Amino acid sequence: MVRKRESTGFLIKQRAFLKLYILSSIEKERWYGMQILDELKASFKPYGYEPQHSEIYRALHELLEDGILSRKKIVEEGAKYKEVAVYSVKNPDELKAYKKLVKADLDRCEQLLRKAIQDNYS
Amino acid sequence: MVRKRESTGFLIKQRAFLKLYILSSIEKERWYGMQILDELKASFKPYGYEPQHSEIYRALHELLEDGILSRKKIVEEGAKYKEVAVYSVKNPDELKAYKKLVKADLDRCEQLLRKAIQDNYS
Numbered sequence: 226m227v228r229k230r231e232s233t234g235f236l237i238k239q240r241a242f243l244k245l246y247i248l249s250s251i252e253k254e255r256w257y258g259m260q261i262l263d264e265l266k267a268s269f270k271p272y273g274y275e276p277q278h279s280e281i282y283r284a285l286h287e288l289l290e291d292g293i294l295s296r297k298k299i300v301e302e303g304a305k306y307k308e309v310a311v312y313s314v315k316n317p318d319e320l321k322a323y324k325k326l327v328k329a330d331l332d333r334c335e336q337l338l339r340k341a342i343q344d345n346y347s
Numbered sequence: 348m349v350r351k352r353e354s355t356g357f358l359i360k361q362r363a364f365l366k367l368y369i370l371s372s373i374e375k376e377r378w379y380g381m382q383i384l385d386e387l388k389a390s391f392k393p394y395g396y397e398p399q400h401s402e403i404y405r406a407l408h409e410l411l412e413d414g415i416l417s418r419k420k421i422v423e424e425g426a427k428y429k430e431v432a433v434y435s436v437k438n439p440d441e442l443k444a445y446k447k448l449v450k451a452d453l454d455r456c457e458q459l460l461r462k463a464i465q466d467n468y469s
Contacts, residue, residue, distance in 0.1 A: 234395040273356045337394045345371045
């Protein structure tokens with residue numbers, strides 16, 4: 226278990242931000258770990274943000290540990306013998322609750338940034 | 348010297364955020380270290396953010412090291428003998444350049460948060 230840094234309630238943590246994106250992807254369809262990594266990287270690139278693979282995997286493993294997601298191994302179609310991990314939603318209620326929590330934090334952060342722009346540049 | 352964490356370009360660092368507020372305060376008037384601490388804390392409280400004194404002082408010391416601010420000791424008015432540190436702008440051009448840099452980052456972060464809200468909640 227990774228020790229969490231003490232929170233001072235500044236901006237949302239990268240871990241929570243990535244968990245949110247992972248959950249939304251898995252809500253839409255079955256999810257192959259490797260596939261979304263590159264999608265996320267490409268999606269954030271115009272914003273100067275490049276999440277590391279290790280950070281995304283840590284977020285994913287926390288969602289498994291928390292019991293929100295589950296994982297199973299399947300043999301890939303067409304492949305002679307190649308197992309891949311596929312993730313799916315295990316607890317929809319907890320998923321919904323987590324996303325609601327993150328939404329409140331994102332809103333709070335947006336307000337804090339807007340305050341900073343107003344306080345220092347007007 | 349504190350070793351900086353490797354940046355992945357996620358959200359603005361707390362250190363830069365606090366430096367910005369310190370610079371804006373010192374632009375407005377001569378600045379007494381202890382005075383602004385409580386002002387900042389009160390100002391951010393509605394946003395669930397409580398910066399620690401040690402973090403604010405580290406931000407202040409970096410601004411001194413970078414040569415943007417200077418510090419002198421004065422004897423406080425009315426006091427029999429009580430020295431206090433007063434900070435002032437040493438390099439206005441660098442201050443302006445730093446604030447411009449932080450503005451760009453705040454704008455970027457605001458866009459990233461807005462994207463996350465749109466991508467995951469619509």
